[in-house]
Each structure stands twice: as structure tokens, then as C-alpha cells.
Amino acid sequence: MKVTVWGCRGSLPSPGPEKNKYGGNTSCVQVEHKDTCLILDGGSGIQRLGASFGEKYKEVHILLSHLHIDHTMGLGFFLPLYNPNVEIHIWGPSTTIEPLLQRLRRYFSPPLFPVRLSELPKHPVIHELSNSEFTIGDLEVKSNYICHPGPTLAFKISTENASFAYMPDHEVVLGSANFPYEPEWTSGYDIAKDVDLLFHDSQYRSEEYAARVGWGHSSIKDSVEFAKMCNVKRMELFHHDPLHTDQQLEKIMSDFKSQVKTDFPVELCAEGNVYDL
Amino acid sequence: MSQQPLELILARQFADSMTMAVFLVDPEGNLLFYNEAAEDILGIRFSETGIMPVGEWSSIFKPTDFDDNPIPPSELPLVETLNTQRPAHGTFYINNKKEKHVSITVTSIPIEGRPDRYLGAMALFWKSPES
Numbered sequence: 001m002k003v004t005v006w007g008c009r010g011s012l013p014s015p016g017p018e019k020n021k022y023g024g025n026t027s028c029v030q031v032e033h034k035d036t037c038l039i040l041d042g043g044s045g046i047q048r049l050g051a052s053f054g055e056k057y058k059e060v061h062i063l064l065s066h067l068h069i070d071h072t073m074g075l076g077f078f079l080p081l082y083n084p085n086v087e088i089h090i091w092g093p094s095t096t097i098e099p100l101l102q103r104l105r106r107y108f109s110p111p112l113f114p115v116r117l118s119e120l121p122k123h124p125v126i127h128e129l130s131n132s133e134f135t136i137g138d139l140e141v142k143s144n145y146i147c148h149p150g151p152t153l154a155f156k157i158s159t160e161n162a163s164f165a166y167m168p169d170h171e172v173v174l175g176s177a178n179f180p181y182e183p184e185w186t187s188g189y190d191i192a193k194d195v196d197l198l199f200h201d202s203q204y205r206s207e208e209y210a211a212r213v214g215w216g217h218s219s220i221k222d223s224v225e226f227a228k229m230c231n232v233k234r235m236e237l238f239h240h241d242p243l244h245t246d247q248q249l250e251k252i253m254s255d256f257k258s259q260v261k262t263d264f265p266v267e268l269c270a271e272g273n274v275y276d277l
Numbered sequence: 278m279s280q281q282p283l284e285l286i287l288a289r290q291f292a293d294s295m296t297m298a299v300f301l302v303d304p305e306g307n308l309l310f311y312n313e314a315a316e317d318i319l320g321i322r323f324s325e326t327g328i329m330p331v332g333e334w335s336s337i338f339k340p341t342d343f344d345d346n347p348i349p350p351s352e353l354p355l356v357e358t359l360n361t362q363r364p365a366h367g368t369f370y371i372n373n374k375k376e377k378h379v380s381i382t383v384t385s386i387p388i389e390g391r392p393d394r395y396l397g398a399m400a401l402f403w404k405s406p407e408s
Binding site: 093094095096128130131144145146147151174175176177183184185186187188189190 | 287293392
């Protein structure tokens, strides 16, 4: 399984010379295995992915963790959507009332976007997800609702010998009792348990989080505690705050590493990173 | 060990932050959690009991009506909600751990999560300040 990062910035695209190392594009991660291609989220990073997509895949599956704008804003700029020879499947969280198709149409319509879904050369196939387990091509996928405002899913992608958990937006402490000592009562545990690689929301420093409780994101400290509880093999801190520059991110990371030790690697995720699992 | 559904995790967090007593049960009626205020009513700490089956927790306190007649467990609002998957409401008397006769009003609701899953029930207890 090959995992490529096309965007790992949180909330808002924030390009600029001071963010060149970790990147300014919002959430978009490509997972490839044999003949299967999944794309996790359609943030602004999906534009570059679309531009370099090539002819390899005739079918692509876009799994949306949720429909906040930073995870969907790039969809209309994904070039394969305009190629009638590529079949696009869009998977996203189910809600109580409004079907996913209708919620996607809100984005694909004026005044937000000029092209309607019905005007695309090939209408995407829409799939609603909840707490689900299913197979896409050569990959096993598990989705669970996790703690974040609005219906939000985390994904676990597995092959016969590797596993990857994707939790870009997750306020783990708010959704957990007696954190980090009761896995049974911790949001997201079933997705991240024992995975080889975890991408997890780490938007804030602890002091920043204290002023943003309920906004749906985690501090680096809480994210790493969660990863320890889940016994992950490797962790990448994801969904960087749009105001944090490369220099600030590295300072936050070095301060954190001087205080907290882990027996697994913890790194800042960067746009362009590739992981072979 | 498996994780509880997100809806129950958040319900427990909600209960934990309330000063009124809250009980949380799964679809089989197992008492998954009760908060500090509920510990005061039951007279037992949650950490001492852990998860309790419905037959056990529903008989711990001895509810009576206004005429001091015992109320069977099946008529307690939370048990009614478990049986019907509908909200229930009632006012009755119990003896708390200090053996004091107190009037409590209970509202219980089923917990239904996405997508249309019945996950258990929650009961909120309001203790009359006059009692």
C-alpha cells in the first residue's frame, strides 16, 4: 500500500514561502494498492493530484471524512471528474435527514461553483457511509463516526499485511471519558488500534486547545496520547493550523519531543510525503 | 475490547458533566454508567459496581408512590423506555443512602444514533428541593 500526501493543512489553504516545507494545501491523501486508487478527502490538495493523475486508473474512489469546506473545496478542480473515461465514486458520511447527494449538490451549484453535478460528462456514483466495513478493489475499508462537529468519519484502510488510519479532524478528548485510560470509552479507538500508520488531527498546542474546546480538533499532546493508547507503529501529525509556519511547527515539535517520549516515531506530516506500507 | 458507539461515549461525557443524576444503559438494560449525583441516590460508587444488569440496578432503590405503595421495577421510567424504546416520565419517592425519603422526577429517553440505530437509553433524575 502506497500513501501519498497531497495536502495536510487544516481549515484553510495557506500557501506562502513560510509554509513551503509542510505545505499549504488542505486535506487530501491518495492510497494506492495494486489496481486500486482511493483518495481521502477533496481538500485543495486534490487539484495537484488530479493534474498528475495520468491514465493508470479508470476508476477512482473519493472517501470524504466529512463535508466541511476544507475537505471538499478541491472536488470541482479534480480533472478526472471531467474525463468521461474515468468512473468516480464519492463516499461520505450519512446524516439523519439529507442524502449525501443533495449535500454535495450544494457545493456543485451557483453561487459556490459554476458546474453542476448533472453537467459533468459522467455523474459520480454516490455512496453513503456510517459505521461500515466494506471492500474497494484490493483494499479493506472500515469507517466509524468520530468526535467532530457534524457527521464525521474516520477511515481504516487495510491490506493483507498493512493498515493505515486516517483521522484528520478529531477532538479526541471531548469524545472520551477518563482520557487516555479507557479505550472502550474513547472516540476513534476501534479505527486506530494497532495500525501501522496513523494520520491524526494535531492542530493545536495545548494552550491553544484550551481556548478552542468544542471546535473539533486536538492538541499535539492529546493526539500522541491517543496514538500511545492505540498502540500504533508510526504517527504523522496532520491538519496543521493555517497560522502555523514551518518554523513554528518545528519549534512546537521540538518542545513537545523534549517533554514526551514515545516508543514509536512521531513526525510532522508534510505535503509530498510518500509512505510505503 | 471494543469501543462503545460514539453516541454513548458522548452521552457519558454529558452525564459526567451534569450535577443532576444521570443513568446510561445499553439496549439490553445494562447500566453502563452513572454519574456522581446518581451515586448519591444509589449509595454506591460506579467504580465499585461497574456495569450492572437491569435486574440488579432496578431493585437497588425502593421506589414508592405518593401513598407509599412499592413501585415494581417494570414501572420505572427507564425500564419502560427499555421495553418500549419510547420516552417515559414519572415522579416517585425513594429512600436515598441516608435512608431519607426523597421525591424524584425521572425523564428517560431512548438513544438513537446514525443511521437509525437504537443504542440504549438515558435517564435524568431531578430531586425536588422540598424533599
